[in-house]
Amino acid sequence: MPDFLDFMERANTGPMMTEKNFNMKILIPAIRELLKEYDITLDRENPISADDALADRLFKAALAVGFAAAGPCTRMYFQEASAILLSQVPSGYAAIQNPHPAKAVIADGVTPMEGRFAVDFAKAIHGMQAHQANELANRILAKYEDRIATAPSGKKYQECYDLKTRKPSEEYVRLYDEVREEFNQMGITFE
Numbered sequence: 001m002p003d004f005l006d007f008m009e010r011a012n013t014g015p016m017m018t019e020k021n022f023n024m025k026i027l028i029p030a031i032r033e034l035l036k037e038y039d040i041t042l043d044r045e046n047p048i049s050a051d052d053a054l055a056d057r058l059f060k061a062a063l064a065v066g067f068a069a070a071g072p073c074t075r076m077y078f079q080e081a082s083a084i085l086l087s088q089v090p091s092g093y094a095a096i097q098n099p100h101p102a103k104a105v106i107a108d109g110v111t112p113m114e115g116r117f118a119v120d121f122a123k124a125i126h127g128m129q130a131h132q133a134n135e136l137a138n139r140i141l142a143k144y145e146d147r148i149a150t151a152p153s154g155k156k157y158q159e160c161y162d163l164k165t166r167k168p169s170e171e172y173v174r175l176y177d178e179v180r181e182e183f184n185q186m187g188i189t190f191e
Contacts, residue, residue: 039057066084066085066088066097066098066099066100067100067103068080068081068084068099068100068101068102068103069102069148069149069151070102070144070151070153071102071106071151071152071154072109072111072113072155072156072160072172073111073113073155073169073175074151074152074175075178075179076144076151076152077102077114077154078117078175078176078179079143079144079179081098081114081117081121082121082137082140082188083140085099085121086125086128086134086137087133089122089125089126089133090128090132090133096118097118098115098117098118098119099114099118101114102151102153106153106154107156108157109153109154109157111157111160111161111168111172112161112166112168113160113168113176117176117179120180120190121183124183124188124189124190125188136187139186140186160172
């Protein structure tokens, strides 16, 4: 079975996929897997459930995905993604995914750079103790918390990646390097 790094490589070198094909072939099956894994079903007779265990499972499934308010090619996206990953990796959560930028509502609003960051950041914090992760998450949250409601929407794939070469723009690479350096200064060492 391909691992996350295989998928990231395919994002740069594989065939282009339309949004509809992505939704039908990847997103919907992944959601179905989450529903099955967390035993989430709809009781049509009682659609507003008072089941606390179901609420807990829904919360865990939502954590499995992770949504950022800010979009791609923004510093805030990387800050939000890092806080989400700090809540997952040190806890031993096994189904790490890159947090979806711009609440996953913008067409062409995901790029391979977000996945690359998730892999690099998860490696950098692997083995971190929960109290350290909590302290760092709070420091990072302070950098963007007051801007969540007005988060920048970022750029679409075609604005921050070259469609022919499938390489990130110089602007996006520069931002990525700056963000990594900021985290290095906080004690999060990237490979």
